[in-house]
Amino acid sequence: xxxxxxxxxxxxxxxxxxxxxxxxxxxxxxxxxxxxxxxxxxxxxxxxxxxxxxxxxxxxxxxxxxxxxxxxxxxxxxxxxxxxxxxxxxxxxxxxxxxxxxxxxxxxxxxxxxx
Amino acid sequence: xxxxxxxxxxxxxxxxxxxxxxxxxxxxxxxxxxxxxxxxxxxxxxxxxxxxxxxxxxxxxxxxxxxxxxxxxxxxxxxxxxxxxxxxxxxxxxxxxxxxxxxxxxxx
Numbered sequence: 752x753x754x755x756x757x758x759x760x761x762x763x764x765x766x767x768x769x770x771x772x773x774x775x776x777x778x779x780x781x782x783x784x785x786x787x788x789x790x791x792x793x794x795x796x797x798x799x800x801x802x803x804x805x806x807x808x809x810x811x812x813x814x815x816x817x818x819x820x821x822x823x824x825x826x827x828x829x830x831x832x833x834x835x836x837x838x839x840x841x842x843x844x845x846x847x848x849x850x851x852x853x854x855x856x857x858x859x860x861x862x863x864x865x866x
Numbered sequence: 867x868x869x870x871x872x873x874x875x876x877x878x879x880x881x882x883x884x885x886x887x888x889x890x891x892x893x894x895x896x897x898x899x900x901x902x903x904x905x906x907x908x909x910x911x912x913x914x915x916x917x918x919x920x921x922x923x924x925x926x927x928x929x930x931x932x933x934x935x936x937x938x939x940x941x942x943x944x945x946x947x948x949x950x951x952x953x954x955x956x957x958x959x960x961x962x963x964x965x966x967x968x969x970x971x972x973x974x
Contacts, residue, residue, distance in 0.1 A: 784960070793967060794909070794952060796867075799960040807960040809867075840907050844962075854899055854914035855962060860907055 753777045755858035757843050763864045764833055772828045772861045774843030783826045784844040784855060785818065787811070794842065800826065830863075838865045868893045868955055872965035879943050879972050887938040887951055887968045895955035898929055899962065900938050903950040912938070912951075943972045 756775040764770045776783050785797040798808040800818050815831045826845075830837055840862050844855040869892035879885055889900075900912040913920050913927040915936065920927055924943075929936040936953055950969050954962040 782960070784962075786962075786964075788907075794954070794962075794964040796961040796963065807958060809961065842909060854897075854911065857901075857909045857911065860909070862907065 755843055755845055755856050757841075757858035757861050759861060760859065761862045761864070763866060766835055766865050767832055770830050770833055770863065772830075772841050772843075772863070774826045774828075774858060775824050776826055776843070776845030777856055778824070780845035780847050780856070782806075782846045782853075782855075783818075783820070784846075785828045786842040786844065786857075787839040788842065788860075789836075789839045797828075833863075833865045835865050837863060839863060867961065868895060868957065868963040870953060870955060870963050870965035872951075872953060872968050874968060875966065876969045877971070879970065881943060881945060881972055881974050883943050883972075884939070884941045885943060885970070887940070887953075887970075889936045889938075889953035889955075889965055891934040891936075891955050893957060894931065894934060895957050896931075897956045897962065898936055899954050900927055900936070901952045901954065902947075903952060903967070905949060909952070940970075943970075945972050945974055948972050 783800045788794045798812045799806045817829045840860045843858045846853045846855045871890045898916045902910045917931040926939045950967040952967045954964040
């Protein structure tokens with residue numbers, strides 16, 4: 752079964768540094784998402800992306816965050832200047848073309864630790 | 867956004883017992899998913915169930931869309947069922963709103 756792939760599985764970064772989290776969505780999917788989960792808390796929506804633009808974003812997704820689809824397969828989340836509170840598990844997800852609502856398929860996550 | 871309330875927050879079962887987890891939504895949803903988060907943090911998709919009933923082995927789920935709730939049934943629980951169960955719903959076509967989860971511990 753096709754799956755969403757995320758790299759790296761664990762990233763350790765110094766506060767203030769830029770970090771890029773990478774995702775390869777399922778190949779025929781057209782909608783892409785990022786979520787985060789702070790340790791011990793619920794999963795929170797960050798942003799959705801379709802047709803090379805952001806379709807929806809949450810209050811968490813402020814100016815330090817950006818997303819990009821640099822080529823036909825990768826989808827990236829960039830955090831410009833990391834803060835301690837950015838430490839979390841970051842999940843990428845994708846879903847098919849939306850004729851009707853479709854399930855979102857999640858990757859295994861990248862655990863980001865900010866020191 | 868949609869508020870998602872899950873109950874119970876914590877559950878301890880003996881192996882072999884059955885359980886029901888519940889999820890209530892503050893608004894109607896047309897996308898509803900149940901997940902199991904394992905000890906390694908992976909989110910395992912259990913069901914996509916915006917309405918109706920589905921079964922997969924020892925697990926089944928029912929969503930009553932008109933009453934804005936969903937139930938996850940676990941029968942004959944096993945220690946490997948331990949973890950956190952999340953439901954998530956949306957109606958915008960984009961964001962899934964997650965509940966705080968039910969933390970399940972199945973003891974031998």
